Amino acid sequence: MSRWKGLPEELDPRVRQLVVRLRRAKDYSGLSLRRLAAKTGYSASSWERYLAGRSLPPREAVEAMARLGGDDPTRLLALHEVAAEAWGSGAEHRRPPAGPGTGTPRPHGRALRITLIAGSVALVLAVAATVLLAVRLTDGEGKAAATPLTASTATRAPGSPKQPERERPTYTCRAERIDGRWYAGNSRTQKAILAKGHAGPEVAEAQCLLRDAGLSPGAVDGIFGPHTQRAVKDLQKRSGLVVDGIIGPHTWKALRE
Template structure:
């Protein structure tokens, strides 16, 4: 069993309980971070951030962890309870960081609008269910009753001045460019953003590997696409972009 470091003291108790549950699932599975990354599609470095409380995982990563570690006839119910606890933790995380980016790094599409009309009683029921499963009921219920929780759409990253990126492919000196950046060696990884990331996403699309859209944000979908590209081109698979990955995608 891993000897975990103490979580950051500024974390909300709901987040602490949630991360503790992730750690218990990981320890109970006996999987190393490398094997966990292979089973879930999220890199070992991402799981290190999630399990250390430095970054809250997206719901898709939580579902992947549950699929890799939760077994038995009650697996579906256990996964639902874990996701309910994740939802409560995400609300607490966003409340503590109202102007910061959230772990999903998704653009604000119209598709998220239905989440804004869900009734608070539904969320309260989810919180209480999660509390019964993970012995965090008192904390979760207190947060849910004490203040109106932000809806799922409130956790979407808010960009004060949205930037629109396009992919305009040009081949120069045997290399492909998409019109956002000419870099061939900038190091990119999860949580970074900007035109270099948009260039990366365009090149991934040109290679037939979807990064989940071209928005200039290096989120989990882009990381997964990078991993796929690194496997295809027989590179070191770490979900990070360096000179070798750039060369393969521009070639």
């Protein structure tokens, strides 16, 4: 059996354990450093550094030594993974410069996975932040369903051809109580988010219900203007809700009761 020199005292115990197992496997194989180099593809000088604890062998070298030395490759590779973590955290100064035949360890797989996971988390957080900024804080849950007024209502540029005016829809209020809730015949929504600037049948429905509640939303024209907003705030104040002038699920509930 070979007489091995002592390992450096400052060598991390996790690296020391790997080197000791590699030395045992080398003794078991009975191969010289030159023959070991010929069978593994790593130079004799590289193996000399590996077995002296001066350089960390790559995974392929460890696996090759396990096959030649009759050791368990899985166990030896597990020791290499632990040793690589210890080597990377406190032994950067012991790594030789990269180059052909030096056996410099390749980037560790776990470090690469951590980098990819960190990048994915950063991307998810960025997307979530964008979505949160786009969501309006309302008095409960629900999704926006009303359509804001579009640019079609903007003043046309001087000299441009006159565009035919679109006829605005007319809305009527036909109050009807169904399953304990009031409906005005324009929309049956209970979760649409409505705010100043929105327009459509949902707004007309709210205007009808506000008017039936004794409030003054202005004309029932399906346009969420300042009069409608003021009437919504009056209803919210009367019902003990958050007074923000935005119609959400809780305000719809108060309107339909």
